[in-house]
Amino acid sequence: MPGRPSRAEHPSPEQARPAGLEWIVLKIAQRCNLDCDYCYVYNRGDTSWLTRPTYISDRVTRRLAERIAAHCRDRGLTEFVVELHGGEPLLLGRRRMQRLIDTLRGICAPAHVRVMLQTNGLLLTGDWLDLFARNGMTFGLSLDGPPEIADRHRVLRGSHEGTTERLLDTVAALRAQGPLFDELLGGVLCVVDPAAHGGELVRWFADQGFPDIDFLLPDGNRVNPPQGWTGPEPYRRFLLEAFDAWYGGGPRAARVRLFELMMLSLLGRGNSLDALGGDLKGLCVVESDGSIGISDVLRICLGPYAHDSLNVFDHPLDAHAGHYRLDELQRPCATCLACPHFTSCQGGYLPHRFDGTSFSNPSLYCEALYALSARMTEALETDLPAAAWQPEAA
């Protein structure tokens, strides 16, 4: 799963509040062994991946490391996060992966580069887990649920064969080797298919031993809607089913980052999750050719948003915020600012707000997010004494 910051590590509310750029998503491989129908890299109209090197080169890695080092020096940062994405990042191979990590850490020292990775898991082996452990890395796994749900979308490139049974077998084999798989697994990313029952899916993940999950709404907007889009209602139903199962699940329930962060917002803790209108200035995407972009999911908006005009050779890393006018782009619209659920929803994910000319709109998923926020507010009002939480409209 490319794109958004992964669940390679479940961030604490504090971690989810970047003050400036301190995190990059690094696209180290532009190819993937899967061909998921919802994938914004390959199947949503943007073809920029075809123009980039298949794998990141040592030259780009070194220049990127120099940029990170300079950024950390200038900002007084002692740590910087590099999250490895693809396509499928494991296609890089272990030898090149180790060299990449050594280069980043060698050049950036004394600042520490924390490395995380998001994978579809099919190429995972015990040797990969050893590499992660040696390098203090965590990883996030992309898994949309049981085969009858996930195989509708997550198929092998070329053969269109389902992949989920194979992934679950891989997970079982790695777990049989010892505790490393679960120790290094930061969480599971699940793209919502509203054909599924949200509550059953929450319970399935718990039964499979995945205690940290997150739901992603499929990427799309008013001019480039998700495949099979019939409106937000199926997503509203799914999210409410999932929330009810999670909230009522007791200690056995998996953590669901989307729900946790929305509820923490309602309790006055705030959040900067990108899917909930978080400030994208804390993050940029660096492609295998060294191009610097905002969230690469914005490429589903096509036009100028599918073209990067900055790169690590000519520009500092945090030039992206000014160059792409991020403050202006991500400013919530008047409808969202007046919404009683703005605290928890914050207008939703930026690429989902686009209408062909501007981002100054509620999310494509507005009705679903509104209903979810309302359900959460109701739950808090029912279960907590009034003094313990901060109502949204207050």
Ligand code: SF4
């Ligand atoms: S695993 Fe699927 S969603 Fe992720 S990069 Fe490959 S095709 Fe895209």
Ligand code: SF4
């Ligand atoms: S629920 Fe809708 S109107 Fe309210 S903040 Fe979210 S996207 Fe905006």
